[in-house]
Amino acid sequence: MIIQDINYAFRLLSKKPAFTVLTTLVMAVGIGVSVYMFSFFNTILYKDLPFEDGASLVVINASVNGTHDNEKLSLHDFNEIKNNVNGLSEFSSYYNTDVIVSSKDGARRFPAIISEPNMFALTRVKPLLGRSYNQAESNAGAEKVVVIGYDIWQNQFAGNDNVIDKLMRLNGENYRVIGVMPEDYFFPNIAQLWLPNTENVAQISRKDANSVHGLAHIVDGNSIADIDGQLNLVMQRIKQQYPETNNGLSAYAVSIPGSGASDGQPVIYTMHIVAILILILASINVGNLLLSRAVERSKETAIRVALGAPRSRLISQMLWESIIICSLGGIIGLLVMAWGLEVTETIVATFFTDPPAFWWKFGLDSYTITLFFIIVFSTIIVTGLLPAWKNSGGDFNAVLRDGTRGALSKKSGRVNKMLVISEIFISMTVLIAAAVMVFASYTQSRADIGAETKNILNASVVLPNSKYPSEQEQVQFVKTLTSLIENSTGIGEVIIASALPGNFSYETSFAIDGFEYTEQSALSYPVMNYVAVMPGSLDKLGVELKQGRYFNSGDDGLDKKSVIVTESFAIKYFNETSAIGKRVRTVSSDNNIDWLTIVGVVETTLHGERETQNFPSVYRPFTQAPRNKLTIAMKMTASQALATKTLRKTMASIDAELPSFKIETYQQSVERITAPITFISNLTALFALAAVVLAASGIYGVMSNTINQRTHEIGIKRALGADEQLITKEFLLAGLKLLLWGGIPGLLAGGFMGFGMSQMFGTDHSVLIIIATLMTILVGSVVLLATYLPTQRALIVEPSQALHYQ
Amino acid sequence: MTNTLIKLDNIKKIFFTDEVETHALSNISLTINKGEYVSISGPSGCGKSTLLSLLGLLDTSTSGQYILSTHDVSSISKKQRAHIRNKEIGFIFQSFNLISDLDVEENVELPLTYRHDLTKVQRKEMVKNALEKVNMAHRAKHFPSQLSGGQQQRVAVARAIAGDPSIILADEPTGNLDSENAQAVMALLASLHAEGATICMVTHDPRSAERADRNIDILDGQIVSDKSTSKNSVEAA
Numbered sequence A: 001m002i003i004q005d006i007n008y009a010f011r012l013l014s015k016k017p018a019f020t021v022l023t024t025l026v027m028a029v030g031i032g033v034s035v036y037m038f039s040f041f042n043t044i045l046y047k048d049l050p051f052e053d054g055a056s057l058v059v060i061n062a063s064v065n066g067t068h069d070n071e072k073l074s075l076h077d078f079n080e081i082k083n084n085v086n087g088l089s090e091f092s093s094y095y096n097t098d099v100i101v102s103s104k105d106g107a108r109r110f111p112a113i114i115s116e117p118n119m120f121a122l123t124r125v126k127p128l129l130g131r132s133y134n135q136a137e138s139n140a141g142a143e144k145v146v147v148i149g150y151d152i153w154q155n156q157f158a159g160n161d162n163v164i165d166k167l168m169r170l171n172g173e174n175y176r177v178i179g180v181m182p183e184d185y186f187f188p189n190i191a192q193l194w195l196p197n198t199e200n201v202a203q204i205s206r207k208d209a210n211s212v213h214g215l216a217h218i219v220d221g222n223s224i225a226d227i228d229g230q231l232n233l234v235m236q237r238i239k240q241q242y243p244e245t246n247n248g249l250s251a252y253a254v255s256i257p258g259s260g261a262s263d264g265q266p267v268i269y270t271m272h273i274v275a276i277l278i279l280i281l282a283s284i285n286v287g288n289l290l291l292s293r294a295v296e297r298s299k300e301t302a303i304r305v306a307l308g309a310p311r312s313r314l315i316s317q318m319l320w321e322s323i324i325i326c327s328l329g330g331i332i333g334l335l336v337m338a339w340g341l342e343v344t345e346t347i348v349a350t351f352f353t354d355p356p357a358f359w360w361k362f363g364l365d366s367y368t369i370t371l372f373f374i375i376v377f378s379t380i381i382v383t384g385l386l387p388a389w390k391n392s393g394g395d396f397n398a399v400l401r402d403g404t405r406g407a408l409s410k411k412s413g414r415v416n417k418m419l420v421i422s423e424i425f426i427s428m429t430v431l432i433a434a435a436v437m438v439f440a441s442y443t444q445s446r447a448d449i450g451a452e453t454k455n456i457l458n459a460s461v462v463l464p465n466s467k468y469p470s471e472q473e474q475v476q477f478v479k480t481l482t483s484l485i486e487n488s489t490g491i492g493e494v495i496i497a498s499a500l501p502g503n504f505s506y507e508t509s510f511a512i513d514g515f516e517y518t519e520q521s522a523l524s525y526p527v528m529n530y531v532a533v534m535p536g537s538l539d540k541l542g543v544e545l546k547q548g549r550y551f552n553s554g555d556d557g558l559d560k561k562s563v564i565v566t567e568s569f570a571i572k573y574f575n576e577t578s579a580i581g582k583r584v585r586t587v588s589s590d591n592n593i594d595w596l597t598i599v600g601v602v603e604t605t606l607h608g609e610r611e612t613q614n615f616p617s618v619y620r621p622f623t624q625a626p627r628n629k630l631t632i633a634m635k636m637t638a639s640q641a642l643a644t645k646t647l648r649k650t651m652a653s654i655d656a657e658l659p660s661f662k663i664e665t666y667q668q669s670v671e672r673i674t675a676p677i678t679f680i681s682n683l684t685a686l687f688a689l690a691a692v693v694l695a696a697s698g699i700y701g702v703m704s705n706t707i708n709q710r711t712h713e714i715g716i717k718r719a720l721g722a723d724e725q726l727i728t729k730e731f732l733l734a735g736l737k738l739l740l741w742g743g744i745p746g747l748l749a750g751g752f753m754g755f756g757m758s759q760m761f762g763t764d765h766s767v768l769i770i771i772a773t774l775m776t777i778l779v780g781s782v783v784l785l786a787t788y789l790p791t792q793r794a795l796i797v798e799p800s801q802a803l804h805y806q
Numbered sequence B: 001m002t003n004t005l006i007k008l009d010n011i012k013k014i015f016f017t018d019e020v021e022t023h024a025l026s027n028i029s030l031t032i033n034k035g036e037y038v039s040i041s042g043p044s045g046c047g048k049s050t051l052l053s054l055l056g057l058l059d060t061s062t063s064g065q066y067i068l069s070t071h072d073v074s075s076i077s078k079k080q081r082a083h084i085r086n087k088e089i090g091f092i093f094q095s096f097n098l099i100s101d102l103d104v105e106e107n108v109e110l111p112l113t114y115r116h117d118l119t120k121v122q123r124k125e126m127v128k129n130a131l132e133k134v135n136m137a138h139r140a141k142h143f144p145s146q147l148s149g150g151q152q153q154r155v156a157v158a159r160a161i162a163g164d165p166s167i168i169l170a171d172e173p174t175g176n177l178d179s180e181n182a183q184a185v186m187a188l189l190a191s192l193h194a195e196g197a198t199i200c201m202v203t204h205d206p207r208s209a210e211r212a213d214r215n216i217d218i219l220d221g222q223i224v225s226d227k228s229t230s231k232n233s234v235e236a237a
């Protein structure tokens, strides 16, 4: 019997190949898109870490004024949390750093972790060789030891089994290798070296300690919300005690992959909603196509029922059609999606200079496969039950009595209206949300960072404290480097800064002379990008001078105190008057109250992500306040290869143990920052396009079907004297009604999501209104066109013929 | 002759489908006077319905001239044709053709809503009168699916006469009814005729044809006989 039904379904499908291909492709798009989206975000945000108990492992971060931005906690705050939060167990802590490893082949930089000894135990992973560090090795003044990653073991020690107890030069000092971690262990993120944290709450003061990320396992039975509640309580109490440092601070727990989302939640929610809506759209469309075929066959069905066919057989036959279409479409979608995930892996790799987080392995994992089966199953239910319900629920007697009209067509009329309304709702929602996102990413990638990026090669250098402990030495290094490189062939001007416009910069709180700061907390002061530049650099980068002067050799000297601010700063704080001659100072815990005098105002420069409200920038001569992290930007007069070679040679000649890394063009480094949002927005745009094509064809399909079914009615009305204009008007009004029913909720839902994103990207609200208007017009035209064209087609025939139409 | 309502002159209708030409009507010339009750009969496929469609301006002839109450309507615009259908012509179909989403009252009112010269109150009044004429006023709020075939056809008649048209065109109005209901509808048409309505009816049923005062027979698209019935001759005599 089942075989018979399957055969029958296949025969029906092969009789109409175009229909079958169309529905299968629609299903492929719907299933492929939604499975891809879920799989993508699961991989980067929700996957359990591949360790035993990985699901209960969380990182504990500070939240500043309510934002979840992966900020570190002070060591002392974390200690309080450790002693007072009982929903968590096995506390540990770490912070990220860079380490320079020097060997015979030269010096290289590696991402490293400074942690408490029990961090390894939290991940339930034992070293492949040797052991991890212990409490004794975490005491200040203990012998320096290091646990290395598998890759370093392979590359620096050629996988030698006798690596244990060998010495290694890190940041210019000797460290003893005590352990090697297994392959693919990069915990918590991308680390390749692990060092003990020698700071201890008991021996170090609150203000001198390095901040840390906490780690812990959630005790069974506690939710993240419970934990956050407990964390909040503890942090509130600390705040009472230390208002100066802790005003506005709290803490939150998040899974390690989940921490990647930080404040990007609106985008992630939107993408998921878009994915689900596309799936619903595809199901509705296929369901409706099957339904209209069922309508075509309703007379046949009625005859079969009259002849005694049980209803279950009829439903079974219709279900088989859905099963075949959804499975076939699903498999095509899955194949394309698997390819898409592979491509994604290569694209995502370009977002980072370091390798991406170790759990970012895109592909058909068990989650994806499970999800795939769930989705295919639900599409079968939706697409199969729609026509089955509609066709077997009707009054068969009525169908036999007067053809396809009567009770059945009234019900299908209602179903059709619901279909069109939901398609309008979905396309409106998706379009508005996607358009806001595309607009935001476009403006971000087009944002004027304030500097010329053409033909410039960048490289980063970190001066280790052990070798360059004093400011004089740091300034001397920079001066030597500049003059050596500037005089090499292939390189023109050289710019040295702690951070270039467009890239992330150190941010800190500033106080401005003449302004009142009431709250006794560092957080109540305005935050600025604080950038150190060699005199002359701003000019060379094309950062235009607006007022006052650039830095010059007269600013050189560690005792001098001059700054240049951006126009955004000047406008924000000294709108009426000139900023020149005004004074600012950094706000730090050691109560340094050196006032710095503003000598110039330059055009506004952007640092870091473009989506957050950009901070104004304060520039300080490098020769007054040097930093140990610096970026060298070289104007290339010949090839990039030559410039790279020159840089390496020059660096080696100054300090053989000092690597330069992140060598790439300025353009690349700037684009990297907007690359993820561009990628996500391209993805959204692609999916929105798919949604719109699905929705538009769906709306057209349903409308033309509906109008087709009403050809006879049109004939009657014309016989009674309705002219073409009147009929057209009547249908357009009906279309307009559907547009309102679906469009207004869609406008609200899309506006809501769009609002969330425009908040996050800092897009103007007027843009949201313009986008909503444009999308309303777009969807409106689709609906009206989908009404107008079939109506005109129905009006071409003479009324006498329309009256014969069944 | 001011009494002439319809004058067909050499009407031809050819259907072109897939390179096949169907000569549905050839050289039809016909005059119908005001107040006449004409029946049209003939074998299936001879062109009766086609002729009625042309008379009702539901279709255009391939050639020939059609004058409806002194106006030449052979080649007027679609909009004008719709307007004339609405004001001058009342249709009654074999399959009733009521609109299932509208109740009885709304069905009858529908053609009146296409006119711009009537107020709502006037329309309601006309609907009420028409429904009373066909004895369906008590069912005004019912939907077609809640009525028997005979009742539906009576509503259709009410719809046809509500706007006081110059002529009622009926295509086998009793074709879907049992004999009792058929008799009722025929009686209704007869009483309308008695009140002065002009009726042109296609029918297969000789008993129905008998009620008309003029019988036209069509064969292969041509009028083969056109005569007044004996009953009427007797009355006329």
Ligand SMILES: Nc1ncnc2c1ncn2[C@@H]1O[C@H](COP(=O)(O)OP(=O)(O)OP(=O)(O)O)[C@@H](O)[C@H]1O
Binding pocket: A801, B015, B016, B017, B022, B023, B024, B043, B044, B045, B046, B047, B048, B049, B050, B051
């Ligand atoms: N739209 C059309 N296209 C092609 N041929 C048509 C069309 N309408 C009618 N015909 C043909 O014209 C001829 C006359 O049809 P018509 O419907 O007028 O017949 P009829 O006399 O009403 O028959 P019946 O008594 O069966 O209703 C038939 O041969 C028919 O096949």
Ligand SMILES: [Mg+2]
Binding pocket: B048, B049, B050
């Ligand atoms: Mg006929």
